[in-house]
Amino acid sequence: MNYVIIGGSAAGVMACEAIRKRDEKAKITLVSDEKLPLYSRCLLTYLLAGQITEDKLTFRDPDFYKKNKIDAILGVRAKSIDVKKRAVKLSNGKSILYDKLLLATGANPKSIDIPGVDKEGFFTIRRIDDARGMIKLMDKVKRVVVLGGGLIGLRDAYALMHQGKKVSVIAKSSQVLSQMLDKEAADIIRDTLVANGIEVKTQAAAKEITGGKTVEGVLLDDGTKVDCQMVIVGKGVIADIALAKGSGIKTHWGFLVDEYMATNVKGIFAAGDCAETRDLASGEMTINGLWPCAVEQGGIAGANMTGEKIAYEGSLSMNSVEFFGLPAISMGITKPKTDDYETLVFENRNKNLYRKIVLKDNLICGAVFINGVESAGVINVLMRKRIDISGIKERLVDNNFSFATVMPLIKDNSDSFTAEEFLDTIKTYQ
Numbered sequence: 001m002n003y004v005i006i007g008g009s010a011a012g013v014m015a016c017e018a019i020r021k022r023d024e025k026a027k028i029t030l031v032s033d034e035k036l037p038l039y040s041r042c043l044l045t046y047l048l049a050g051q052i053t054e055d056k057l058t059f060r061d062p063d064f065y066k067k068n069k070i071d072a073i074l075g076v077r078a079k080s081i082d083v084k085k086r087a088v089k090l091s092n093g094k095s096i097l098y099d100k101l102l103l104a105t106g107a108n109p110k111s112i113d114i115p116g117v118d119k120e121g122f123f124t125i126r127r128i129d130d131a132r133g134m135i136k137l138m139d140k141v142k143r144v145v146v147l148g149g150g151l152i153g154l155r156d157a158y159a160l161m162h163q164g165k166k167v168s169v170i171a172k173s174s175q176v177l178s179q180m181l182d183k184e185a186a187d188i189i190r191d192t193l194v195a196n197g198i199e200v201k202t203q204a205a206a207k208e209i210t211g212g213k214t215v216e217g218v219l220l221d222d223g224t225k226v227d228c229q230m231v232i233v234g235k236g237v238i239a240d241i242a243l244a245k246g247s248g249i250k251t252h253w254g255f256l257v258d259e260y261m262a263t264n265v266k267g268i269f270a271a272g273d274c275a276e277t278r279d280l281a282s283g284e285m286t287i288n289g290l291w292p293c294a295v296e297q298g299g300i301a302g303a304n305m306t307g308e309k310i311a312y313e314g315s316l317s318m319n320s321v322e323f324f325g326l327p328a329i330s331m332g333i334t335k336p337k338t339d340d341y342e343t344l345v346f347e348n349r350n351k352n353l354y355r356k357i358v359l360k361d362n363l364i365c366g367a368v369f370i371n372g373v374e375s376a377g378v379i380n381v382l383m384r385k386r387i388d389i390s391g392i393k394e395r396l397v398d399n400n401f402s403f404a405t406v407m408p409l410i411k412d413n414s415d416s417f418t419a420e421e422f423l424d425t426i427k428t429y430q
Helices: 012-024 041-048 129-142 151-162 183-195 291-303 376-384 403-412 419-428
Strands: 003-007 027-032 070-074 078-082 089-091 095-097 100-103 107-109 123-126 143-147 166-170 199-200 204-211 219-220 225-227 230-233 237-239 268-270 275-278 318-323 326-332 340-349 353-362 365-369
Touching: 003 012, 003 095, 012 027, 012 100, 041 129, 041 151, 100 275, 100 291, 107 143, 107 365, 123 129, 123 143, 129 230, 129 237, 143 151, 143 225, 151 166, 151 183, 151 230, 183 318, 183 353, 183 365, 268 291, 275 291, 365 376, 376 403, 403 419
Parallel strands: 003 027, 003 100, 027 070, 100 268, 123 230, 143 166, 143 230, 166 199
Antiparallel strands: 078 089, 089 095, 107 237, 204 219, 219 225, 318 326, 326 365, 340 353, 353 365
16 A cells, blocks of 8 residues: 655644554655654744744654655655546656545645735744744844734744844734634733733734835835834735645635545545634534644544544634733634624633633533633533533633532533543643
């Protein structure tokens, strides 16, 4: 059997492990357009902040490919798929044949189409080379403008603040973290950022990057100009589904897969930030581009490529971040758009405390925590296991809510899981 994996990040590597565990003799070929293997993108902002060195980015030993007898083709991009010949054409002009193929191509950062994006000092940060380029210029930079008030943008801003730079965040939306938090929670985060020296301007967009060969400033759509020596775009990512062209593979936001991570084309699977799977909170098909989701999907896809039939239950949006000692966690649906949802809220702005639980038919569909995040793991499992919480609903946002609070529910569902299994699930998704 000849397995080909396109993509060398979390999903691709986990698939390799799952295949090798079940088939010691099969040929496994992994293709990645990056030259540096086995590093975690999630840690790039820590590298940018100077909190870790490059050797701390790796999530597997350097000899992983050799040890697992994987032919790793690095620094080469997969260009197209010939599904009739079962072949993948590469950017080096060569082609490789497959019996089973996994698309773990990940996602690309969203950029902006305005004058000046070709200047030195303009970056998106998704790959190690992006971080290296920014670090190389760091001594020449006094002020940075981050375009985008989402999770990526704010993490970049926080990292550069740690490097002693003055940072301005420009967000087109009316709040920061608009995909992660509701307005009330976002205001707490914004106030904390501003109080610690990060300038935040909402409902504004960049019109032009000014300067000569290098970045000298950003002109905004309201006519104001912000002087700076570096601009970073942190506006999220878009799934890399270019390989679908001409292949017959169905796509929407990403490669469409069934519960076994298989596409509509026989022998071709997809996993990670490029795969569109069922969302556990909404029931709709979507992409939750999270490292834990990619890890789980890659492992299941790899196993199923060998002939197993392991169903993937679905993904759940769950993000966590901490700025200046203030932790924030969100999961599932945080801003319901219809009236058939119920929300429970506790707020204490003096202590920067905020808790919100979103319910539908007495099932938890989403949650937001600012400070006091200790109960987030319990809420996560209640949501994943779709447990009726009507018996404890009024206690969900209490200060003393804990695992002990849900014990009656666990006893009522003892035919489905034990207290130990509940706790194990909490550890898995923490």
